[in-house]
Amino acid sequence: MIFFGDSQQSDVDLAVIGAGLAGTGFAASVRQRGFEGTILLFEAGRGPGGRVATRRRRDDLQWRLDHGAPCFSFSQAPQGPLADLWNPLLEQGIVQPDCGLVVGLNETGCLVDPPDHPLLQGPRFRGVPTMASVPEALLKLAGANTRGVFGERISSLRRENGWWCFSGHLRARSLVVTGNLLAHPRSLAMLGWHDVPLRSAVPLNLDLALDAALERIREMHASVRWNLMLDFPCFPEELPRQIWLTSNAQEKFGIERIVLHRQQGRRLGLVVHGLDDGSPITPASQPRLLLEQESRQRKALAELLLPWPELAQALPVARSLGVMRWGASQPLDAPLPPSLQWCQPSAVGFCGDWIAGPGFGMAEGALQSAVDLAAQWI
């Protein structure tokens, strides 16, 4: 049972799985289009954000580290319904243009131009004060008739008599899935699940659009990132915001980029975006892989930070805040066509950065797919 105002309800109009940019953006966008019904968001994490994530510390309330996406990348200035969602955030100062310096680093450790990467081609923005402020603000925009259930990963789905059913007797008329965990076979090995929940909930041939969507999703691959977070006791002047390794350097060091985050009191948060080496990730292998990544990345940093001597010297005393594994950090191929975003017969929809269109694989794609689905769904 969930409280909406004074009334306790077990039936909602819309359930959204995932409170990242796509899930919160979708909820905000349907409200902008006049939807007044009840919305329930289920999120495995402790709060809204997903890959737009900010790490906080109990022992230092001022400490905030954007350890997932360090910025919102767009291929062009937001247009149409995407601008309707984005521009109010700009006007309220919740996002601002990201003017942080981006530099490149080659395999011999020399500073060069940053590589030609889609995440660096168009306008970039930052959340204020942190990246997670944006999904938090979108959730607020979704209004009073929206509730979030946090810290709960949905691992099974049932469809009965036209309702999507969840644990605790909760039911929803429509379901929107943002991450594709519930639809992709990778969860079988990674999470030890026995089935692909969406496939089991709607048997084959009952909804041909869903069958086609699940077939496409099965083909998708996504890259994994191992992000090491460090707390440095110094912040030299003139540091870039992002240090991108060239492709040769990425191959040599197994690192995509290093992101620097100024903290209060001349301290620095540093995030190494470590690339995956393809070792099989299972619940049993993960603890060992996390330790291996931390030691490998620290070694690489000793070489990569040489252009910033004060940082290189402070590395041995930089405190580790652990390694975060981003499961489906970047979708790589076979995006889902927008024509399969909404599957009417089973009342299930998809949005996220893995839908085809501008901004595929980045923040823009997550938000664009959310406003596109809202237009179809309403």
Ligand SMILES: Cc1cc2nc3c(=O)[nH]c(=O)nc-3n(C[C@H](O)[C@H](O)[C@H](O)COP(=O)(O)OP(=O)(O)OC[C@H]3O[C@@H](n4cnc5c(N)ncnc54)[C@H](O)[C@@H]3O)c2cc1C
């Ligand atoms: C390390 C890193 C660096 C990045 N850098 C950039 C960048 O520089 N610029 C840029 O534009 N983009 C960048 N991105 C990509 C950007 O973060 C994503 O495109 C965007 O955040 C995707 O939003 P989303 O809502 O589609 O997915 P997500 O943020 O992944 O949200 C999906 C949410 O669904 C939840 N969820 C999934 N399954 C379940 C379930 N079964 N039950 C409950 N909850 C569930 C997950 O916990 C997650 O919170 C980066 C991403 C990473 C990881």
